[in-house]
Amino acid sequence: MQIRVINLDRSQDRLAAFMSTNAHLTAVSRFSAIDGRKLDLAKLVRAGVIGDGLLHKDYYTIGAIGAAMSHLSLWEEAADAGTMLTIAEDDAIFHSRFEAHAAEVIGQLPPDWDLILWGWNFDLFLCFEMLPGISLSLSQFEQDRLRVHAARFRDLSVVPRPFRLLWSFGIPCYTVTSKGARALKALSLPLKPSIASFPPATRTPLRAQHFRNVGIDSAMNNAYAKINAHVCFPPLVITKNERATSTIQEGP
Numbered sequence: 001m002q003i004r005v006i007n008l009d010r011s012q013d014r015l016a017a018f019m020s021t022n023a024h025l026t027a028v029s030r031f032s033a034i035d036g037r038k039l040d041l042a043k044l045v046r047a048g049v050i051g052d053g054l055l056h057k058d059y060y061t062i063g064a065i066g067a068a069m070s071h072l073s074l075w076e077e078a079a080d081a082g083t084m085l086t087i088a089e090d091d092a093i094f095h096s097r098f099e100a101h102a103a104e105v106i107g108q109l110p111p112d113w114d115l116i117l118w119g120w121n122f123d124l125f126l127c128f129e130m131l132p133g134i135s136l137s138l139s140q141f142e143q144d145r146l147r148v149h150a151a152r153f154r155d156l157s158v159v160p161r162p163f164r165l166l167w168s169f170g171i172p173c174y175t176v177t178s179k180g181a182r183a184l185k186a187l188s189l190p191l192k193p194s195i196a197s198f199p200p201a202t203r204t205p206l207r208a209q210h211f212r213n214v215g216i217d218s219a220m221n222n223a224y225a226k227i228n229a230h231v232c233f234p235p236l237v238i239t240k241n242e243r244a245t246s247t248i249q250e251g252p
Helices: 012-021 041-046 062-081 098-106 143-153 178-188 199-203 216-224
Strands: 003-007 028-032 085-089 092-094 115-117 125-131 135-140 161-167 173-176 195-197 210-212 229-233 237-239
Touching: 003 012, 003 062, 012 092, 028 062, 062 085, 062 178, 062 216, 085 092, 115 161, 125 199, 125 229, 135 199, 143 237, 161 199, 161 216, 173 178, 178 216, 195 216, 210 216
Parallel strands: 003 028, 003 085, 115 229
Antiparallel strands: 085 173, 092 237, 115 173, 125 135, 125 161, 161 229, 195 210
């Protein structure tokens, strides 16, 4: 499984940490991340890639726009290559048996699958079909404990399974097929300053059903229910999701 890790040219320390933490992976190549500070936003608006006003304190930071363009470029790479591609962010922590487990999970997917999410952010919630056609699962997690015990995750004994994905936050790692990449692009663009509704979330401690589009992972939520998207549970990839060191949270 070829893994493409998104990493800014000016963030070699993050790449070094990723490679050290995930030295057990056998097929990793670096994708030179698109630096939002170097983008011509007006040109992207004219091209219909983003909507006017996306760069705003209530929506995307300049770092989030750059990250979105990086994922979009990799979707195009997968679509053009006609094969699946595994995309990771440079703060991802992979399970020690990721490659073996991931192959087993992919083998359980339907032939026409589009995407499988290997991990997510632990600060909000995840929604997937626990019992297809019968019951959803709205799952909450403990991000603080995850951060403290992240090193133990790699050697946990896990039995991962795929479930239909409906909503999530964060994309530390996912695999997308060429068909799925084309669908994601069609359903996610243009990236607009918008608010999406997800009524099941009123049953979480958030008690809210409206969520602002603040990053490409938010925009992808508009696509999951419309494509053959899945999530691996329990996760095979985690992230500490440390905002203080995040390049996505960088402002202008």
